[in-house]
Amino acid sequence: MSTDLNFMHSLPPDHFLSLPRPDINVETSTGTVDTTTLAAHDFDVDTRSGFMPPEPPLACLPSLWQPWEDALQAAVDGKLQLGDKKDLSNEDCSRSERWRARIRELPIIPTTELKKSELVLRRAHHVLSWVMHFYIRTLPPDTPDIRIPPPVTVPLLQVCSHLRLPPVLTYSDDVLYNWAFKSPAPTSPVPALDNIRCLTLFTGTRDEEEFYLASARIELRGVEALSLMRATMDEVFVGDAIAVRRITSYLHTLAGVIEDLTKLLLAVREGCDPQVFYNEIRPWFRGADSDGQQRKWVFEGIEMDPELKEPTELSGPSAGQSALIHSLDIFLGVDRYSHASNVTGNSSTAASEKVSIDKPSVSFLTRMQSYMPRHHRGFLRHLSANPRPLRTLVESAGDDELTAAYNDAVSALKVFRDAHVRIVAIYIVGPSRRGARPDGETKGTGGTDAISFVKSVRDQTAGAIINQIDS
Numbered sequence: 420m421s422t423d424l425n426f427m428h429s430l431p432p433d434h435f436l437s438l439p440r441p442d443i444n445v446e447t448s449t450g451t452v453d454t455t456t457l458a459a460h461d462f463d464v465d466t467r468s469g470f471m472p473p474e475p476p477l478a479c480l481p482s483l484w485q486p487w488e489d490a491l492q493a494a495v496d497g498k499l500q501l502g503d504k505k506d507l508s509n510e511d512c513s514r515s516e517r518w519r520a521r522i523r524e525l526p527i528i529p530t531t532e533l534k535k536s537e538l539v540l541r542r543a544h545h546v547l548s549w550v551m552h553f554y555i556r557t558l559p560p561d562t563p564d565i566r567i568p569p570p571v572t573v574p575l576l577q578v579c580s581h582l583r584l585p586p587v588l589t590y591s592d593d594v595l596y597n598w599a600f601k602s603p604a605p606t607s608p609v610p611a612l613d614n615i616r617c618l619t620l621f622t623g624t625r626d627e628e629e630f631y632l633a634s635a636r637i638e639l640r641g642v643e644a645l646s647l648m649r650a651t652m653d654e655v656f657v658g659d660a661i662a663v664r665r666i667t668s669y670l671h672t673l674a675g676v677i678e679d680l681t682k683l684l685l686a687v688r689e690g691c692d693p694q695v696f697y698n699e700i701r702p703w704f705r706g707a708d709s710d711g712q713q714r715k716w717v718f719e720g721i722e723m724d725p726e727l728k729e730p731t732e733l734s735g736p737s738a739g740q741s742a743l744i745h746s747l748d749i750f751l752g753v754d755r756y757s758h759a760s761n762v763t764g765n766s767s768t769a770a771s772e773k774v775s776i777d778k779p780s781v782s783f784l785t786r787m788q789s790y791m792p793r794h795h796r797g798f799l800r801h802l803s804a805n806p807r808p809l810r811t812l813v814e815s816a817g818d819d820e821l822t823a824a825y826n827d828a829v830s831a832l833k834v835f836r837d838a839h840v841r842i843v844a845i846y847i848v849g850p851s852r853r854g855a856r857p858d859g860e861t862k863g864t865g866g867t868d869a870i871s872f873v874k875s876v877r878d879q880t881a882g883a884i885i886n887q888i889d890s
């Protein structure tokens with residue numbers, strides 16, 4: 420990549436963009452430059468770390484909310500087991516039940532003070548949703564409906580109402596805000612592919628950590644894609660012959676970055692074993708719509724705060740919530756295909772998903788945006804509202820080299836999705852046939868019919884390639 424796009428990495432340490440960023444909701448402390456008026460900062464997208472924060476996320480809540488931290492730590496330290504695990508011992512069952520009783524007896528801790536800080540709110544969402552998944556997934560499989568107790572329901576729904584997020588584990592809880600530097604003296608002052616570890620794990624396995632880190636590495640490698648998008652949009656604004664040449668070059672570079680994302684995706688196989696993933700890790704993530712028994716989630720105590728509303732979105736975490744991949748789709752104009760309203764991921768439509776822009780249902784990927792941090796959602800809206808879309812320029816310019824470069828980038832994204840189909844086959848379809856899980860589920864944690872859904876998004880991506888007549 421050209422050095423002018425890399426300039427952020429070489430900023431002097433006292434440059435205002437290198438300083439710690441002020442917390443979005445709290446007042447700026449003396450001596451810290453307020454960068455809140457920068458467009459990228461408004462969207463909480465960092466020029467060095469993209470959708471990941473440039474500084475480690477808060478690893479512990481202030482003392483008032485320590486009981487939640489202690490509860491989460493007790494679940495991790497107690498090595499709680501999935502309630503529907505085959506051959507669960509009596510000791511495992513009673514340890515889980517003791518922990519759940521402790522959760523039911525927690526005080527309902529007020530959240531008013533939490534709301535002063537975005538960073539603290541994020542940690543609260545992380546801790547409470549992790550506690551909730553531990554609570555739900557350790558329940559015995561014959562529990563008729565899933566009752567989330569008031570000490571979790573009330574603060575979690577209050578935090579969610581402020582963050583405008585669903586009360587369920589999200590990609591941001593698992594990946595974006597689930598890391599710390601590996602050592603106190605990191606190789607780079609910002610997160611990099613090799614210098615981070617995870618904060619919270621259900622299973623404590625390397626497999627689980629590598630599963631989250633695979634996505635984190637993709638986010639970090641994707642930072643270059645974001646700066647190429649920005650540079651391209653600047654050139655589209657100019658729109659002259661030189662701009663077209665530059666855009667052509669940026670698009671070829673972007674294709675190379677997407678190829679790297681594919682390599683990082685496939686590298687998940689080096690650290691995460693498919694059997695361990697399928698049998699031991701992914702059942703923890705399941706949301707209400709990927710519960711084999713379709714049990715209702717009852718949020719007990721919701722009536723204690725009249726402002727709280729019954730949650731409607733309860734899908735488990737999925738990298739389908741990665742704003743990076745959505746940005747690539749939107750920037751390239753692929754979202755018209757991949758986010759088409761009938762690409763919902765439901766079995767009734769998956770087989771026949773063809774582009775139909777006027778169908779009233781909401782696509783899976785559009786729905787997944789409501790699970791993203793709201794600033795990132797705002798970024799995607801901003802990108803979608805771009806008055807000079809790249810694809811329109813490519814279609815109207817009639818420039819063969821530009822069209823070829825555009826197709827190169829779209830093809831790279833299609834290849835990424837080809838690889839992703841292979842990953843879903845290796846990690847879900849294969850192990851489901853070996854029968855270690857009670858119901859052999861093949862649904863994605865986001866609730867889709869996994870393999871047919873990811874294939875349909877891959878095919879829709881290919882549909883965005885612009886036909887070129889050989890001259």
Ligand code: HEM
Binds near residue numbers: 691736
């Ligand atoms: C073991 C690794 C992985 C497995 C088993 C897996 C599985 C799935 C499944 C089943 C879906 C369908 C939606 C759902 O119901 O959850 C999905 C969607 C998706 N996943 Fe993955 N995934 C893996 C890794 C990744 C990684 C590392 C990324 C990149 C950040 C990624 C990006 C996506 C995207 C963008 C979607 C939405 C569909 C699309 O845009 O193509 N996945 N994944």
